[in-house]
Amino acid sequence: METRAGDPGAFAQFDLSRVDSPAFVVDAARLRQNLAILADIRDRAGIKVLAALKAFSMWSVAPIVGEYLDGACTSGLWEARLASEFYDGEIATYCAAYKPEDLDEILRLSDHVIFNSPQQIVRCSAIIEAARARGESFDIGLRINPLHPEGEVPRYDPCAPHSRLGFPIDQLTAEHMALIDGIHMHTLCEQDLEPLKRTWDVAFDYLEPYFDEIKWINLGGGHHITRADYQRDELVEFLRDLKDDTGAEVYLEPGEAVALDAGILVGTVLDLGENGMPVAIVDISATCHMPDVIEAPYRRDRRLPLP
Ligand SMILES: Cc1ncc(COP(=O)(O)O)c(C=O)c1O
Known part of the structure; x- marks a missing residue:
């Protein structure tokens, strides 16, 4: 690749x-340039942008990241701890599977806790309800697999056949939607706007019946927004349309784009x-x-x- x-x-x-x-x-100057580009997209499109720690977690520059972005997205307990200790703003945690013994702390640290399957949410429902009863406040999300591969390398593509990442969108039902506040997808890698548009076109038809119920839509990472030739104005337009169509709050969680060519x-x-x-x-x-x-x-x- x-x-x-x-x-x-x-x-x-x-x-x-x-x-x-x-x-x-x-x-640090180049990092700020990247962050300023991402913050500009955020402001013009009226969305939120989280920094993906799995791609760039140099916590010594967390205060700089915090000046520009809305928070961090994390992939488990240890990154959620890192985010809560060093990073400002919201924390969105997605993990393919949570261990029950980790979940209490993850629910306490995170604003969005994103699951990989509805059956896992159901299995963890007692832990989730107990956390809510203690007064903790968080949203529950579901990562879906739009079943639309765009990756250059199938091994690295969350939409490759038999992928374990995300709940196959063609299996989504109203009962599943009743369990969650938001939808998450992450299917791209170093990509331009067109692959995102094509992916959303596929997801749109499956999600449209539920638009009224979806509080937020997180479009994951893999957007190479800070690369000089990325179609940024068109991205802003696309994100505004997506917000208008769905009525949902929209999140991006780029990682590589935060640090691209900065180190x-x-x-x-x-x-x-x-x-x-x-x-x-x-x-x-x-x-x-x-x-x-x-x-x-x-x-x-x-x-x-x-x-
Ligand atoms: C769920 C999730 N969000 C965000 C990212 C960040 O992706 P990128 O660094 O390509 O922008 C990744 C990377 O693998 C991811 O798995």
């Missing part, structure tokens, strides 16, 4: 010897050898520092020269 990053920005002139190795180095990973070559090809021993690894290179698999931007 070729990365669709932009340019090295200020890092083209960065003196690598200024920092420890290994180190993730973030350009580098600095590493050092410690030894060089030869074994049928040049071999380098470095102080960084894909497993520790860039796990998505293995998972997705992402590749470095070949347009950028290596130093």
Whole structure:
């Protein structure tokens, strides 16, 4: 999967010897530029934007993120704790399955708790009701799978056949809708507006009968909004229409777009050898520092020269 990053920005002139190795180095000015773009979309469209911590959770810059965005989206207990300790604003937590022993704290920390299936909500209903009886206030959401794949890599596509992520939208009933306040979907990865529009077109027909009941719709992440060629004005128009059509509050939870081209990973070559090809021993690894290179698999931007 070729990365669709932009340019090295200020890092083209960065003196690598200024920092420890290994180190993730973030350009706060560039981060602010990205956040300002996201906040502008938020303001013009009248939506809310949460930062996805699973993509970028450098909590030392959480105060900067908080100046621009409405909160954080988290993927379980530990990220919800991180968000509540360091980040401002709302917390929306989605996890494919909650352990009953974690759920009390997740319900206490989160404003939106998003489940992967209605049957899980029913199974956890005693815990949910007890939390409400204690005076805790949160919304319950359901992640749906719109069954419309747009991903470049099927292994990384939540709409790939037999995906475990999200409740298949063609199984959704009025009884399921009665359990929830909001709808969540996350199906894109580094994508433009058109894939989002096509996905919403499919979801629209299934959700339209329930528009009166849906308090909020969270369109997940994967929107490459801060990339220079993203169709931002059209996105604003699309989001306004979606709000008008559904009457729901609309959320986006981008991760990569928050930090896009705002940071580098600095590493050092410690030894060089030869074994049928040049071999380098470095102080960084894909497993520790860039796990998505293995998972997705992402590749470095070949347009950028290596130093
Ligand atoms: C549920 C959810 N929301 C948001 C994101 C953030 O996506 P991205 O960093 O591609 O914007 C992810 C990433 O996997 C996710 O799984």
